[in-house]
Amino acid sequence: MACKNPLLQKVYETGFALDEIALYLDTHPADKQAMEYYQYIQKANQDAVSAYEQSYGPLLINQVNSNTWTWANSPWPWEGGM
Amino acid sequence: MWRYEKRLQYPVNISQTNPKLAQFIISQYGGPDGESAASMRYLSQRYAMPYDKGKAILTDIGTEELAHWEIIAAIVHQLTRNLTPQEIEESGFGPYYIDHTTGIWPQAAGGIPFNACEFQSKGDPITDLFEDLAAEQKARTTYDNILRMVKDHDVCDPIRFLREREIVHFQRFGEALRDVQDHLDSRNFYAFNPAFDPGQKPCGCKKNQ
Numbered sequence: 569m570a571c572k573n574p575l576l577q578k579v580y581e582t583g584f585a586l587d588e589i590a591l592y593l594d595t596h597p598a599d600k601q602a603m604e605y606y607q608y609i610q611k612a613n614q615d616a617v618s619a620y621e622q623s624y625g626p627l628l629i630n631q632v633n634s635n636t637w638t639w640a641n642s643p644w645p646w647e648g649g650m
Numbered sequence: 651m652w653r654y655e656k657r658l659q660y661p662v663n664i665s666q667t668n669p670k671l672a673q674f675i676i677s678q679y680g681g682p683d684g685e686s687a688a689s690m691r692y693l694s695q696r697y698a699m700p701y702d703k704g705k706a707i708l709t710d711i712g713t714e715e716l717a718h719w720e721i722i723a724a725i726v727h728q729l730t731r732n733l734t735p736q737e738i739e740e741s742g743f744g745p746y747y748i749d750h751t752t753g754i755w756p757q758a759a760g761g762i763p764f765n766a767c768e769f770q771s772k773g774d775p776i777t778d779l780f781e782d783l784a785a786e787q788k789a790r791t792t793y794d795n796i797l798r799m800v801k802d803h804d805v806c807d808p809i810r811f812l813r814e815r816e817i818v819h820f821q822r823f824g825e826a827l828r829d830v831q832d833h834l835d836s837r838n839f840y841a842f843n844p845a846f847d848p849g850q851k852p853c854g855c856k857k858n859q
C-alpha cells in the first residue's frame with residue numbers, strides 16, 4: 569500500500585526491508601549476500617529517515633533537531649494520516 | 651531496552667468506521683493468539699535460550715510483535731472513531747463500550763480478558779520453539795478468519811500484511827529449531843533440556859553397581 573507522503577513511504581519501504589533482512593540474518597549470519605543487502609538497505613533507511621525528519625519532525629526521540637519539543641507534535645502513528 | 655519509533659510498521663488509514671469489525675479484530679490485541687501474547691511469549695522465552703541464533707530471533711520477532719500489537723490497536727481505534735450511541739447499539743459494540751467506551755483494552759473477540767496463561771514459557775528451548783511455531787500458525791488462522799469478515803480494503807490491507815508476517819516468523823522459528831537440534835544428540839533430540847542440564851540426561855539417580 570502506498571501512503572500519501574512520498575518521504576514517509578520511503579521510510580516504510582526501507583524500514584520494512586531492514587526488519588526482514590535482520591530476521592533472515594539472525595538465522596543465516598554467514599550469508600555474505602544477505603549481509604551486503606543489509607549494508608545497502610541500512611544506508612537507504614538512514615537517508616530516508618533523515619529526509620523525512622527534516623520536513624516532518626523526529627521519528628526517534630534522540631533526533632529532536634530544533635529548539636522546541638517537536639517530539640510531542642501530532643500526528644501520532646495510530647491516528648491515521650501517516 | 652526499547653526505543654519508540656514514531657510510526658507504525660505498516661500504515662493504517664481507515665476512512666470508514668465499523669465497530670462490529672473492531673470487536674472481531676480486537677482478538678489480535680488481547681486474544682489467545684494475539685500479538686501481545688506473541689510478543690510476551692518470545693521476549694520471555696529468551697532467557698532460557700542457550701544459543702545465539704535463538705536469542706537473536708526471539709528478541710527481534712518479540713520486538714516486531716510489539717509493532718504488530720500497535721497496528722492492531724490503530725485499526726481498532728480508527729474503526730471506532732466518532733461513534734454515535736445508535737451505531738454502538740446497532741453494531742453489537744455495546745458490551746465493550748459499556749466497560750471501555752472506545753478505549754483500547756486487551757480482550758478476545760468473545761470478551762475474555764488477556765491472560766498470561768495464553769502463552770507458555772517452559773524453560774526448555776525445544777518445547778518453547780514448538781510452541782512458537784504453533785503460535786504463528788494459530789495467529790495466521792485467526793487472520794484468515796478475520797479476512798473472511800472484512801470487505802473494506804483499508805482494513806484488509808494491514809491485516810494481510812500481518813498475516814504474511816506470521817508465515818515469515820514460522821519459517822525463522824523453524825530455522826532456529828533446526829539450529830537448536832544441531833547442538834543436540836541427533837539420535838534423540840529430546841533426551842535432555844539444553845537450558846537446564848546441558849549435555850546430560852536429567853536423571854539424578856546413580857546406576858546400580
Ligand SMILES: [Fe+2]
Binds near residue numbers: 688715
Ligand atoms: Fe508473528
